[in-house]
Amino acid sequence: MLLQFVINGLITGLLYSLLAIGFALVYNTTKIFHLAAAGLYVVAAYIFYSAVSIFHLPLFAGALVAVAATMGVSLLVDVLVYRPLSKRQSSVNVSLISAVGVLTILVNLVVLVYGNAPKVVENSLKSTYTFGHLILSQPQVWQAVIGLLSVAAFVAFIHYTSWGKRFRALSDDEVLYTTLGYNVNQTRTIVFLLSGAFVAISSCLNVYEVGMDPNMGMNILINALAAMIIGGIGRFEACILGGLTLGLVQSLVLMQLPSSWQTGVTFLILMLFLFFRPQGIAGYKQRTV
Template identity: 35%
Template sequence: MDLLIQLALNGIFNGAHFALLAMGFALIFGTTGVVHFAYGPVYAAGAYIIWALAALAGLPFWLAVLLGVAATAVLGVLSYLLVYRPFEIKQSPAFVVLVASLGLFIVVKNLIGIVFGTGVKTIDSVPYDIYFVGDAFFTTVQLVQVAAALLVGCGIALFLRASRYGKAIRGMADSREMATVIGIDTTRLSIIVFALGSAVSAVAGALILLRDGLNPNMGFGAVFIAFVAVIVGGVGSLRGAVLGALLLSAVQSLGMWQIPTEWQNTIVFVVLFGFLLARPSGIVRQG
């Protein structure tokens, strides 16, 4: 029973982490149509920046997080302007943009290893408490992950529904061509969603720094989970991305009851394959 409780708790807390990653990726992919695989290394770079500001520069962790989130937003914008925008101007095929994204993934990942080294980075200056439910346990950091996912999700939803730019982003997500016809500046909106989506990933990165520590390869798992969650949840739906993330986390956690940890990504592939066969439009159908 304690094992099941621990797995259920892990499912909730990992689901919050996955949801943050999926929301950031969904904003970018659902709005611009760019399969931004470099989202993973950008997320990792943001987390490393936060670590450097807190551990090396000695800044208070909250200030390091604020500056790291801003820096990650800038990295997201630069990835769009320097890599994707030139192909957009030339109206290059989607496959070419995909290859460019994979190239950017490799470059940023290797730069992280060169600049910060390949060892695991942790931070010990932020205290946290441990709570027990029987023999199962969770920490303050995991509670903050859930709170962050809720706050970020509600904030993005409010922004998309109530603000002028948010409504324009929703219109662009429905039809980029129609948005252009009615005079919406799609380039400016692309910059906004790359900045916002990357900033959201930095929030997830800051919390994973406290929970697990950092390594240069962490970006692959992040973009893999985010991409699958968006496909399973339904492309173009922020709510679907969150539901997809929670489903993947639940399946992973319950799968660990009988399946070794190294098979976690295989479980995710099985879920993706099943949805592509049975419900290719995802959990939340659009249109």
């Protein structure tokens, strides 16, 4: 019984980690509090739904279409909104407010096209696998496998290419970054494409299991934000640690409390971290003076 909850929690946590990575890629490099990621999450879900349920593409192809399209929209958001605002050296609050605007636009475009009613990707009953006392549904297996592969690919990308360092350099000082001969726009393009991809992967894996509605984005994003804070802001790998921790704790809480308390509990944990360990589990205190 306990093992079942632990595994469920870790798999959910993996999905939080993916979304947190999508958010942190933007937040750590550009300082934009990228709430529009919640909108991208919804957009990805509905493209996936259209591809599979309306155009009858196979699941994998549908997911690929969704990921590619979301990457495009993500880049578009940067090029049309964030980038010009950065050029004007707008304040953090201004970019946050404009992110709220983008979020509202994306979500309501989806409502305009698909309506408010919940949708599922596939109506068929999904098979389950049994390992001893452990029962995993087919979507959960996909979540675990693709989630782990994506996370591994990301860690490898950050560690074994120069991009990891360049993202960090960009977040430290944009002007210096330009003077060193790097192209900020090019780097931002990579950041937003990658971010869109991770948001979309997380979205597709999740909605394949539980379905979707246009207002789900913000609720899931705040879990990812909590994961990012718990893990430690400023470090990409910490998102993974934070996501898994959060998923695990939520799952264990569900053993005791009805699920409607989940968000409250999540935010209680988040607040505890904010107040008592704002640098997160893996973070460290820096000289700020």
